[in-house]
Amino acid sequence: MTNELIDRLKKLKILVADVDGIFTDGSLYIGENGMEFKRFHVFDGAGVALLRAVKFPLAIISGRHSGVTTFRMKELHLEENLFQGNLAKLEPYAEIKKKFQVSDEEVAYIGDDLIDIPVLKRVGVPISVANALPEVKKCALYVTKRSGGDGALREAIELILKAQGKFVPALEILTKDTYKDI
Numbered sequence: 406m407t408n409e410l411i412d413r414l415k416k417l418k419i420l421v422a423d424v425d426g427i428f429t430d431g432s433l434y435i436g437e438n439g440m441e442f443k444r445f446h447v448f449d450g451a452g453v454a455l456l457r458a459v460k461f462p463l464a465i466i467s468g469r470h471s472g473v474t475t476f477r478m479k480e481l482h483l484e485e486n487l488f489q490g491n492l493a494k495l496e497p498y499a500e501i502k503k504k505f506q507v508s509d510e511e512v513a514y515i516g517d518d519l520i521d522i523p524v525l526k527r528v529g530v531p532i533s534v535a536n537a538l539p540e541v542k543k544c545a546l547y548v549t550k551r552s553g554g555d556g557a558l559r560e561a562i563e564l565i566l567k568a569q570g571k572f573v574p575a576l577e578i579l580t581k582d583t584y585k586d587i
Contacts, residue, residue, distance in 0.1 A: 406564075409546075410530070410546055410547060411568055413510070413529050413530045413546065414513075414530060414564065414565055414568035414569065415568055415569055416510055416511055416529060417511055417512065417513050417529065417530060417565055417569070418461075418462070418505065418507045418511040418512070419461075419462045419463070419464060419501070419505050419507055419511065419512055419513070420456070420461070420462070420463050420464075420512075420513045420514075420515070420561070420562065420565060421463070421464045421465070421466060421498065421501055421512055421513070421514045421515075421524070421528070422463065422464075422465055422466070422514070422515045422516075422558060422561075423465075423466060423467065423468075423515065423516040423517060423518070423521055424465060424466075424467040424471075424474050425443075425467065425468075425469070425518075426516075426517035426518055426534065426536075426537070426553040426554070427515055427516065427517060427534060427553045427554075427557065427558055428443075428445055428446075428449055428474075428477070428553075428554065428558060429443045429444055429445060429553065429554040430444060430536075430552065430553055430554030430555065431517070431536075431553060431554065432444065432554075441471060441472065441473050442473065443471070443473045443474070443477070444554060445477055445554070446554055446555055446556050446558075446559075448555075448556035448558075448559040449556060449557075449558040449559050450480075450481060451559065452556075452558055452559030452561075452562035452563065453481045453483065453558075453562070454579055455562055455563070455566060455572070455575040455576070455579065456562055456566070456575070457482065458574075458575040458576075458578040458579050459566065459571045459574060459575045459578070461565070461566070461571065462486065462505060463483060463486065464483075464486040464487075464488070464501045464504075464505070465478060465483055465486060465487045465488065465489075466488045466489075466491075466494050466497045466498060466501070466524070467487075467488070467489045467490070468490075468491065468492040468494065468520050469489065469490060469492075470489040470490035471489065474487070474489060475487065475489070486501070486504075488500065488501070492520050493523075494520060494521065494523060494524050495523050495524060495527075498514075498524050498527070509527045509528055509529060510528075510529035511529060512527075512528040512529055512530075513528060513529065513530035513531075513532060513561070513565060514527075514528040514530075514531055514532065515532040515533070515534065515549075515557070515558060515561050516531075516532075516533060516537070516541060517533060517534050517536065517537040517538065517541055517553050518537070518538060518541060519538060519540060519541065521533075521541060522540065522541060522544055525541065525544040525545065526544055530546055530547065530565075531544050531545045531546050531547075532545055532546070532547045532548070532549065532561050533545035533547075533548050533549070534548070534549045534551070534552055534553040534557040535548060535549055535550060535551060535552045535553075535557065536552040536553055537553070547561070547564065549561060572587070573587055
């Protein structure tokens with residue numbers, strides 16, 4: 406990890422994430438009745454809990470509207486920070502910045518597809534996942550080792566919390582135990 410990345414991570418006040426390809430592997434399973442299914446990884450849900458433990462906000466921008474996404478974000482207590490159905494992601498990104506009163510340099514964004522590039526180019530810490538498109542990886546300051554839908558969001562969350570000295574406190578809050586050797 407470079408000194409530049411560490412310095413930028415320390416300035417962060419919010420993480421913003423895409424859904425399909427980040428929380429999920431990007432696959433959509435649609436039955437003949439139109440019922441949609443998505444696979445979410447529990448590592449990422451636990452990562453969200455780590456953020457909540459230290460009151461570090463997470464907002465979600467998804468280009469498509471999905472009832473499954475709405476359901477999962479309610480489970481994770483993120484429904485108030487969920488923005489869906491706008492492929493022009495700079496519009497919800499501007500709303501998020503206003504809502505949380507943050508500047509671009511105080512935001513990390515994690516994305517995987519071409520529609521994420523405009524936001525990635527603005528934020529202080531642009532992150533992509535291992536299986537992102539090459540054009541997206543070029544915009545990223547950090548590329549996760551894990552793929553989207555396979556714990557990549559959790560990896561990004563841990564990266565941020567560790568850089569800010571909040572990872573161990575988050576674990577201790579969640580587990581009500583002491584972690585001295587991490």
